[in-house]
Amino acid sequence: MNGQEMPARSHTRPRRVPTLEVVAEHAGVSRATASRVVNGSPRVSPEAHAAVTRAISALGYVPNRAARTLVTRRTDTLVLIVHERPDTVFEDPFFANMLRGVNAALSTTEMQLVLLHARGDQQRERALRYVSNGHVDGALLISLHGDDPMPTAIMAAGVPVVAMGRPLSGRGTDYVDADNAGGGEEAVRHLVAAGRSCLATVAGPQDMSAGIDRLRGYVGATQAAGMPDAADRVAYGDFTEAAGHRAMALLLERTPEIDGVFIASDLMCIGALRALRELGRRVPDDVAVVGFDDAPLAPYANPPLTTVRQPIRLLGQEMVRLLLHRLSEPRGDAKAIILPTELVVRSSS
Amino acid sequence: MNGQEMPARSHTRPRRVPTLEVVAEHAGVSRATASRVVNGSPRVSPEAHAAVTRAISALGYVPNRAARTLVTRRTDTLVLIVHERPDTVFEDPFFANMLRGVNAALSTTEMQLVLLHARGDQQRERALRYVSNGHVDGALLISLHGDDPMPTAIMAAGVPVVAMGRPLSGRGTDYVDADNAGGGEEAVRHLVAAGRSCLATVAGPQDMSAGIDRLRGYVGATQAAGMPDAADRVAYGDFTEAAGHRAMALLLERTPEIDGVFIASDLMCIGALRALRELGRRVPDDVAVVGFDDAPLAPYANPPLTTVRQPIRLLGQEMVRLLLHRLSEPRGDAKAIILPTELVVRSSS
DNA sequence: CTGAAAGCGCTAACAA
């Protein structure tokens, strides 16, 4: 299989942990009864229960997961698969925040989390094989691009899936997402309320729902505000700082009179801010900027950026909650959890 | 054990995967021979090998990890334990970068990574139990504080450990670290070369080796440069932005004539920069600043910060390499891998 | 309510 002999890993762990067998003996019951107590079965007499419980804590017994998995085919493990297209979305550290949410939700459980990267065909294959072969009870998918078949493939293997962000394909996939469209609208309303009349946007990649939805919100709100021409002032970037710089410069070149701009990611904000500075525009007096808060970088921008904040940590938590729910409730319509965004106004001191 | 009945997770996975038994039959050999092929034993005839290999790919066989673990007591799993003291070090996203390094090193292996947070006694206990009970082959420890007994406890359980950063206790623990002292020295040399004569430092927490070592480097280099009095101009912070702000303000209050400062983390840099601005100091003309690059925040500072860069991603990789080495080489002296830092000079455009 | 017994899929002696 792996083609080479395994190294003889002989780190002799002398302290062999107690087995159920030993617990049962210590409690004066059979292994079956001990197992029932461990698994919380109600069909156990109070005496037996007490005896086994005592034995467990006396011996410091902990169930052997491998043995349990072997028979139950349950792994008590979730996998987080990170789809990372070389040097784009994952460059920014929004990941850490999401992870904290995931862990928070998991910490009340006996579930453990394993991490898998899946960039490149080889790693994708490996990840899919891993998931399909019963190594995990469920999968969390993040940073999906385009119509990635991964969610469908995993579901076809009978493993429940929850995606972060609305998947562009795979109609039946459960997912959690921020209200990206609503955030885009809010940004526009803020700019309009600030008296801006010539809006533009640096939109995200149109092969990701986050990019698409934020743009949709922007377009809808500008039209609702009676600024249909704003829908034409769009430049696209791939969520990176360099792209933000490029897009902002392009917008200003095409329409110098822009006085308000919505930028669909915080990394792009940093780049756009740089472009504005280089072109001699003052922020926010000359051009008002509203960003989208994926990661904790925007607060460090200079001048401080007003942003639409995405509750990433909460999204992580909700992903896990939804997946755990699916585990006990395998069938049913696909669910989507959309969390509201929040406008965070920051002004230079 | 867990006190409540497990929910009946019945997501019927119909597609039962093929077992070694089936592979053996298909190849016309015994299970033992098939196993030998799977594990790359050389004691197999070419014909048998070919037959089994063919059967494996025909059937899409993948070894059942639980079964294998049950007998070999090897899990092919490493755990990354994050020690996160409430709201201090972990606030900054250096974590994501380290994780990428870890994953890079792991991706050439069949090993998988599980993530465990251990803040608070309860979670610490859980983590230790988890590790001690043979769920993993080795442990990676990050963001250790003070004389945390965790490394020693895990090693006592017979599980190899590698820590990120020199542990303050546990003499025998393997670890990887950046050359923090060297970085501090380099920062000072840079400031001296820039003609600064009244140096100060915002040092990190003195219950973490990163804080201690960077300060040591600073002190040593200032004395070597004939500025013994600089050793007195030290203010401490806990690596957070707020602390950096506070410490910088304190330094300037005590010694207004400071014209060069070394700041032991990038988050503290952001805070210090804010303090400098508020107090009307110009950077770098008035006060030159050299930071320490833990996370990708510093580049976004305004003005751009000259920093000592820590190769976090590489450190992650080296952690894994060292741990894998330990797995095959259980005994031997504790090893330390110290990676050099790099001075990154950034100037405002 | 309890126990005996049959495996889950795999590896590792031990024989052949």
Added chain:
DNA sequence: TTGTTAGCGCTTTCAG
């Protein structure tokens, strides 16, 4: 070089 066999520790019928 190969096959036979005995478990690894646990859950789960099935009788009692």
